[in-house]
Amino acid sequence: MDASSSFDALAGSRMSHSSTSTAPASSIASLKAVMSPATSPIPAGQKPPPRNLQHLYAETTNLRQPSKMKEYYKFFQIPGIGNLAGGLPHVQFFPYDTLEAKIAKPERWTPSPNKQDIVESDIESDDEDDIVEIVDRVAAVNITSEEPSSSSSAPSDRTAPERILVPKVAPDGLTADKKIDLATALQYGSADGYPPLLAWIRNFTREYLHPNVPYEGGPEVVLTVGSTDGLSKTLELFVDDWNPVRDDVTTRPGLLCEPFIYGNVLSQIAPKGMQVVTVEADADGMVPYGPGSLEDVLANWDPSKGRRPHILYTVTMGHNPTGIVLSLERRKQLYEVCSRFDVIIAEDDPYWYMQFPSAAVNEAASRNLSKPKSPLVAPTINKAAGQRSTGFAFLDSLVPSFLSVDVDGRVVRLDTFSKTVAPGCRLGWITAQPALIERFTRIAETGTQQPSGFVQSLISELVIGPLPAAAAKKELVATKSKQTEPTFSGWQVGGWVRWLEGLRGEYERRMNRMCTILDEGSFQLKQGTPVRAADADWGVITKTQLFSYDWPRGGMFVWIRVHFEAHPLWYATRPNPADGVIDGPLFSTALMLYLSSKPHLVLVSPGTMFSADDSVRLNRGWAYFRLCFAAESDENVEACSKRLVDGIQKFWKVKKAQDFEDIINNSPIVMAEAAEANKAGELGNLGVWMGC
Numbered sequence: 276m277d278a279s280s281s282f283d284a285l286a287g288s289r290m291s292h293s294s295t296s297t298a299p300a301s302s303i304a305s306l307k308a309v310m311s312p313a314t315s316p317i318p319a320g321q322k323p324p325p326r327n328l329q330h331l332y333a334e335t336t337n338l339r340q341p342s343k344m345k346e347y348y349k350f351f352q353i354p355g356i357g358n359l360a361g362g363l364p365h366v367q368f369f370p371y372d373t374l375e376a377k378i379a380k381p382e383r384w385t386p387s388p389n390k391q392d393i394v395e396s397d398i399e400s401d402d403e404d405d406i407v408e409i410v411d412r413v414a415a416v417n418i419t420s421e422e423p424s425s426s427s428s429a430p431s432d433r434t435a436p437e438r439i440l441v442p443k444v445a446p447d448g449l450t451a452d453k454k455i456d457l458a459t460a461l462q463y464g465s466a467d468g469y470p471p472l473l474a475w476i477r478n479f480t481r482e483y484l485h486p487n488v489p490y491e492g493g494p495e496v497v498l499t500v501g502s503t504d505g506l507s508k509t510l511e512l513f514v515d516d517w518n519p520v521r522d523d524v525t526t527r528p529g530l531l532c533e534p535f536i537y538g539n540v541l542s543q544i545a546p547k548g549m550q551v552v553t554v555e556a557d558a559d560g561m562v563p564y565g566p567g568s569l570e571d572v573l574a575n576w577d578p579s580k581g582r583r584p585h586i587l588y589t590v591t592m593g594h595n596p597t598g599i600v601l602s603l604e605r606r607k608q609l610y611e612v613c614s615r616f617d618v619i620i621a622e623d624d625p626y627w628y629m630q631f632p633s634a635a636v637n638e639a640a641s642r643n644l645s646k647p648k649s650p651l652v653a654p655t656i657n658k659a660a661g662q663r664s665t666g667f668a669f670l671d672s673l674v675p676s677f678l679s680v681d682v683d684g685r686v687v688r689l690d691t692f693s694k695t696v697a698p699g700c701r702l703g704w705i706t707a708q709p710a711l712i713e714r715f716t717r718i719a720e721t722g723t724q725q726p727s728g729f730v731q732s733l734i735s736e737l738v739i740g741p742l743p744a745a746a747a748k749k750e751l752v753a754t755k756s757k758q759t760e761p762t763f764s765g766w767q768v769g770g771w772v773r774w775l776e777g778l779r780g781e782y783e784r785r786m787n788r789m790c791t792i793l794d795e796g797s798f799q800l801k802q803g804t805p806v807r808a809a810d811a812d813w814g815v816i817t818k819t820q821l822f823s824y825d826w827p828r829g830g831m832f833v834w835i836r837v838h839f840e841a842h843p844l845w846y847a848t849r850p851n852p853a854d855g856v857i858d859g860p861l862f863s864t865a866l867m868l869y870l871s872s873k874p875h876l877v878l879v880s881p882g883t884m885f886s887a888d889d890s891v892r893l894n895r896g897w898a899y900f901r902l903c904f905a906a907e908s909d910e911n912v913e914a915c916s917k918r919l920v921d922g923i924q925k926f927w928k929v930k931k932a933q934d935f936e937d938i939i940n941n942s943p944i945v946m947a948e949a950a951e952a953n954k955a956g957e958l959g960n961l962g963v964w965m966g967c
């Protein structure tokens with residue numbers, strides 16, 4: 276895509292959106308100026324190079340030099356060199372002779388079809404072969420290859436584990452990006468990542484995840500110790516620490532974000548002296564244009580409050596905590612504003628592959644709505660504009676990353692293995708334009724140095740695969756004589772994609788179950804007593820909505836708003852009038868305590884934890900709760916959802932201020948009881964504290 280066609284794509288998207296999100300003509304003109312500088316037109320068919328963003332770096336970032344020590348490592352590779360230079364322990368003294376593990380086959384979990392017009396009943400079949408057939412037909416297809424897909428194994432052995440082994444020393448003759456062994460993985464290594472894994476992730480990222488990045492040369496990657504580390508490095512790269520005693524207020528950096536945000540980020544930015552700058556969000560995500568929007572905040576920035584923010588943080592797929600997936604249209608609009616105001620986009624996306632197109636349809640069906648609202652629309656691949664398919668129907672069906680519209684090279688994308696393998700891996704990667712990746716590598720050199728070699732080698736074995744002993748021998752002979760590449764087994768790209776599809780299917784089923792139960796219990800129905808004898812046969816039913824929410828379009832969370840204002844005790848005077856009235860924050864606390872006590876025993880995360888600032892926390896944070904459908908087993912998700920609904924229904928029956936007060940005042944007892952129950956494994960965990 277050249278600069279002018281990418282501009283047209285952005286402009287086109289604005290035209291087709293609602294009035295609140297329509298860009299003014301002036302912004303289109305300024306975007307054209309940004310994207311098509313008159314002095315250097317981009318020839319047709321060529322992509323523009325990414326922009327130099329050095330002016331946005333933190334002071335320390337500009338001062339960083341490559342680590343002399345790491346640079347010196349390259350001399351260790353001189354054939355036959357006697358290494359008396361490096362402070363490297365010898366491999367013979369590593370106490371690990373091998374690393375061995377049993378791992379899943381990629382097809383262990385059954386995917387559900389990743390499209391919106393198939394509801395759960397389509398895949399509810401007693402016959403497992405039927406399920407596999409539906410799944411194979413619509414989801415697990417590599418559309419560029421005629422090779423039999425890895426999902427063809429019989430259902431009966433899909434759950435059987437396989438064994439992998441990382442040897443101490445790999446046979447000679449393998450290049451660094453093919454060699455997986457403890458001698459290299461457990462040694463000091465390069466800061467950008469363990470060579471075989473770095474090469475695999477780089478290829479996967481560039482060819483399969485983001486094949487259509489619109490700048491010349493495409494993005495690069497650097498491995499991290501997970502997304503938390505990725506964001507920490509992003510802040511280090513772009514943000515100068517600010518100290519209220521030392522620094523002028525006009526230099527205070529700010530982070531643009533939605534009113535509700537993944538709480539750990541707040542803890543990350545606070546010690547840097549950053550301020551939170553909230554941008555309004557609606558059911559489709561952060562709002563680009565109109566009152567309270569990104570454009571509004573940036574265009575009307577008051578410099579006396581700090582530096583105009585130059586970094587935006589967002590979780591664009593299955594937003595934590597709100598569950599929103601940002602549409603491609605919305606992305607283009609937000610990107611246009613960021614480009615115009617020179618803002619970096621930090622896209623934190625642990626849940627990218629967990630998009631649920633069926634949610635909008637199932638939600639509409641469950642609520643008798645005539646048509647789905649905010650449906651997820653699979654992107655169209657514009658081949659005429661040079662865009663290409665990922666080669667996998669599943670990946671093509673996902674709403675693409677901000678990188679897909681990143682003409683300037685201002686997107687820093689954070690990925691993690693925490694939700695696809697396990698959080699304890701502490702492994703992830705950053706994708707961005709090459710100049711930024713070079714700076715990230717400099718930061719890593721003097722900080723984390725490299726992610727753990729244990730994890731990098733085990734994940735390498737998982738995705739790249741072991742070289743079976745016999746094959747190794749054969750291949751090594753072949754390599755020497757014919758210079759052919761060794762043949763690896765392991766999951767490979769196809770297996771990895773299949774694994775992601777399987778996880779998506781599992782989470783989608785859980786989400787459907789939870790939401791079905793929540794929908795059934797979100798209203799309270801009450802039959803009134805007839806006033807006149809003549810009406811005795813006519814019961815008057817009143818219907819009170821206790822909570823509302825959207826079925827999440829992605830991720831792991833359902834974000835409910837409890838309608839406390841419809842509770843009989845809303846703003847009632849407390850038993851001791853000096854204590855004031857029962858307001859929103861008090862209701863929120865009382866409901867948490869009530870739900871976490873017997874017989875309900877469910878824990879939810881309060882919206883106050885995710886409130887970006889005090890005003891959000893005080894004005895609306897108390898009304899929201901985040902429910903996680905990932906942390907419990909299948910059966911428990913159902914049981915917990917029922918207990919939650921039951922608990923909220925009963926909470927509405929608390930009619931006396933004194934009973935309400937007892938819930939609060941008995942809290943130590945309630946909590947102690949809950950703790951006891953938790954010890955006994957009885958407390959259902961529908962919410963998880965701040966860290967996740």
Ligand SMILES: Cc1ncc(COP(=O)(O)O)c(C=O)c1O
Pocket residue numbers: 500501502503504537590595623625690691692693698702703966967
């Ligand atoms: C939005 C978001 N970012 C980051 C993380 C943490 O990721 P990691 O374990 O890779 O540090 C989480 C975990 O829940 C998350 O929801």
